[in-house]
Amino acid sequence: MKTFIGVDLGGTNVRAAKVDEQGQLLQVVKEATEIDQGVDHVIQKIISMIESIDGYQECEGIGMGVPGPVDTKNGKMMLASFLPGFEGYPLVKHFRDHFQMPVYMDNDVNVACMGEAMLGAGKNHDSVYYVTLSTGVGGALVIDKRVVSGAHGFAGEIGNVIIDRNREDISHLNVGAVENEASGTAITRKGKELFGGNRINHAGDVFDLAREKNPQAISLCEAATYDLAQLFSIIAHICDPEVFVLGGGLMKGKDVFLDQLIEQFKTLVHEGMRAVEFKEAQLEEPGIVGAAMLVMAYAGGN
Amino acid sequence: MKTFIGVDLGGTNVRAAKVDEQGQLLQVVKEATEIDQGVDHVIQKIISMIESIDGYQECEGIGMGVPGPVDTKNGKMMLASFLPGFEGYPLVKHFRDHFQMPVYMDNDVNVACMGEAMLGAGKNHDSVYYVTLSTGVGGALVIDKRVVSGAHGFAGEIGNVIIDRNREDISHLNVGAVENEASGTAITRKGKELFGGNRINHAGDVFDLAREKNPQAISLCEAATYDLAQLFSIIAHICDPEVFVLGGGLMKGKDVFLDQLIEQFKTLVHEGMRAVEFKEAQLEEPGIVGAAMLVMAYAGGN
Numbered sequence: 078m079k080t081f082i083g084v085d086l087g088g089t090n091v092r093a094a095k096v097d098e099q100g101q102l103l104q105v106v107k108e109a110t111e112i113d114q115g116v117d118h119v120i121q122k123i124i125s126m127i128e129s130i131d132g133y134q135e136c137e138g139i140g141m142g143v144p145g146p147v148d149t150k151n152g153k154m155m156l157a158s159f160l161p162g163f164e165g166y167p168l169v170k171h172f173r174d175h176f177q178m179p180v181y182m183d184n185d186v187n188v189a190c191m192g193e194a195m196l197g198a199g200k201n202h203d204s205v206y207y208v209t210l211s212t213g214v215g216g217a218l219v220i221d222k223r224v225v226s227g228a229h230g231f232a233g234e235i236g237n238v239i240i241d242r243n244r245e246d247i248s249h250l251n252v253g254a255v256e257n258e259a260s261g262t263a264i265t266r267k268g269k270e271l272f273g274g275n276r277i278n279h280a281g282d283v284f285d286l287a288r289e290k291n292p293q294a295i296s297l298c299e300a301a302t303y304d305l306a307q308l309f310s311i312i313a314h315i316c317d318p319e320v321f322v323l324g325g326g327l328m329k330g331k332d333v334f335l336d337q338l339i340e341q342f343k344t345l346v347h348e349g350m351r352a353v354e355f356k357e358a359q360l361e362e363p364g365i366v367g368a369a370m371l372v373m374a375y376a377g378g379n
Numbered sequence: 380m381k382t383f384i385g386v387d388l389g390g391t392n393v394r395a396a397k398v399d400e401q402g403q404l405l406q407v408v409k410e411a412t413e414i415d416q417g418v419d420h421v422i423q424k425i426i427s428m429i430e431s432i433d434g435y436q437e438c439e440g441i442g443m444g445v446p447g448p449v450d451t452k453n454g455k456m457m458l459a460s461f462l463p464g465f466e467g468y469p470l471v472k473h474f475r476d477h478f479q480m481p482v483y484m485d486n487d488v489n490v491a492c493m494g495e496a497m498l499g500a501g502k503n504h505d506s507v508y509y510v511t512l513s514t515g516v517g518g519a520l521v522i523d524k525r526v527v528s529g530a531h532g533f534a535g536e537i538g539n540v541i542i543d544r545n546r547e548d549i550s551h552l553n554v555g556a557v558e559n560e561a562s563g564t565a566i567t568r569k570g571k572e573l574f575g576g577n578r579i580n581h582a583g584d585v586f587d588l589a590r591e592k593n594p595q596a597i598s599l600c601e602a603a604t605y606d607l608a609q610l611f612s613i614i615a616h617i618c619d620p621e622v623f624v625l626g627g628g629l630m631k632g633k634d635v636f637l638d639q640l641i642e643q644f645k646t647l648v649h650e651g652m653r654a655v656e657f658k659e660a661q662l663e664e665p666g667i668v669g670a671a672m673l674v675m676a677y678a679g680g681n
Contacts, residue, residue, distance in 0.1 A: 141555065143603070146649075155651050156651065193628050202591065203530070204527075204529070204530055216617070220395070220522070220527060225506075225522060225618065226508070226619075227618060227619020227620070228505070228506055228619055228620055228621035228622075228655065229651050229652050229654060229655070230619070230651070231615070231616065231619040231620055231648075231649060231651060231652045232617065232618050232619035233616075233617070233619075234616045234619070234649060234652075235616055235617060237612075237616050238612075238613050238616050238617070239542075239609055239612065239647070240541075240544075241543075241544055241545075242542075242543055242609070243545055244544075251612070251647055272678075284554070307541055307544070308445065310539075310540075310541065310553070311540050311541065311613055311617075312617055313533070314533065314535075314536045314537055314539050314540050315518070315520070315534065315535070315540070315613075315614055315618065316520070316527065316529060316534050316539060316617065316618070317528075317529020317530055317531055317532070317533040317534035317536070318529070318530055318533075319530035344538070345541070345553055346533075347448075347533060347536060347539065349448065349457050349458065349531050349532070349533060350531050350533045350536075352531060353530065353531070
């Protein structure tokens with residue numbers, strides 16, 4: 078069976094693993110990223126981690142997920158807020174030269190989508206739109222097992238999609254951007270405004286109040302749910318995926334909002350589009366598995 | 380040089396042509412559709428038209444554009460408001476059985492996009508989003524010379540994308556759908572409200588008033604332009620195309636709105652996305668050329 082190296086490079090930790098075609102993690106290594114010690118230090122660390130994996134030379138190639146938009150043509154990060162110094166660095170070329178094997182890189186949301194599309198909830202579907210509802214809101218489109226990264230690496234930056242222009246200006250994002258209105262951060266912010274910072278530490282506290290039938294919490298959740306339903310409607314009219322796969326920490330509150338979201342979505346699309354499926358993400362490690370799957374998806378055609 | 384048959388089946392007329400790889404129309408035949416005489420009559424008419432083309436047997440295949448969403452997997456129209464009786468009819472199978480050659484079908488906007496992407500303004504670009512600004516607002520995404528039709532044939536039905544939920548309910552589309560607010564029909568409606576039905580017959584009359592510095596007309600055009608800028612921003616965050624190609628009758632007023640649209644778009648996207656190009660559609664016959672190009676794009680891989 079073919080094997081692949083997946084690397085999940087985050088601002089805090091970096092993990093590398095050998096993964097098989099079914100997405101099984103055969104061996105995993107993990108270290109602190111230590112970005113404060115510079116780009117060269119981090120790169121050397123990742124190389125050593127990969128070389129510590131048994132039989133890494135026999136793997137088909139290396140796939141990497143990184144936090145931020147990626148210029149996939151040139152194998153560089155476009156923005157690297159969490160990895161200062163990596164912006165514009167020719168990371169893919171560096172690894173290709175060192176390992177003499179195929180190397181692919183994409184942003185971590187695209188990579189997780191890839192994992193879910195190929196081996197998780199999107200398996201057996203030709204077109205998958207993955208949406209992560211977390212601190213932020215991100216997305217990725219996978220068509221025929223290939224992620225659509227976009228010409229500038231910004232495809233799936235759906236947190237900045239405007240769902241209602243008549244809102245307050247609260248971040249660098251667009252006024253009324255869905256991430257400002259319905260992300261975990263947004264639900265927490267609105268919860269604090271209503272119930273105070275002592276009572277609300279994260280979105281889960283708002284969901285708990287809604288479960289206890291607190292009318293203000295219910296109303297807050299309903300508004301955020303409608304904002305998300307509009308986002309899904311917009312995506313569907315542009316891409317019309319076969320399935321939406323939903324991941325991210327906010328899904329812990331799915332009992333509060335998911336059924337309602339799907340019902341409202343149906344009122345906001347053409348009749349023939351109501352058959353789109355909504356599925357929950359399934360993989361325990363979509364980031365690292367998806368990174369490995371970049372190789373499976375692209376190595377054949379490149 | 381390889382040749383292809385392109386068929387543009389509309390509610391009023393049907394045209395068939397032999398097209399070469401450069402998009403040259405080598406021979407064109409045209410007849411009234413006569414949909415009132417039934418589906419069988421129309422199909423027999425198209426078959427006769429194709430068979431009247433010199434050397435049609437040597438063509439690589441047949442591509443068809445039709446007005447409405449298409450189930451491209453099964454080769455059927457999903458909705459056929461302009462072609463009653465064609466909904467669900469196995470048109471592609473019928474033509475494949477008859478002609479014994481590859482046959483592809485997609486909706487007319489996708490097909491025009493295909494033509495523009497492969498041979499027109501999108502030539503030499505890997506990802507193209509085509510937007511037609513006309514009576515309605517439609518779109519299509521072409522990635523690596525393949526149109527993304529969507530799982531239910533609704534990809535690119537961007538007329539129903541909500542750009543401002545706080546508008547009036549004026550059609551079967553979503554409240555605040557861009558087609559209700561910034562299409563040719565919408566600009567005409569708003570113009571009639573301001574200036575009366577005698578003065579405004581179509582959007583061009585509103586553009587003329589704006590050119591004459593009429594403040595109300597300018598204000599109307601500015602609002603519609605902003606609505607469109609928001610639509611382009613939304614599409615960019617979802618797909619991040621390399622180039623937007625703009626076609627449709629409204630482009631006759633491009634001197635009134637296009638520069639402003641691009642400027643406003645730039646204020647509504649992340650900095651790295653501002654490099655996306657806006658180009659005007661170039662082909663004189665995108666519908667029929669694009670239909671023929673379906674064969675060039677798909678026959679190889681199917």
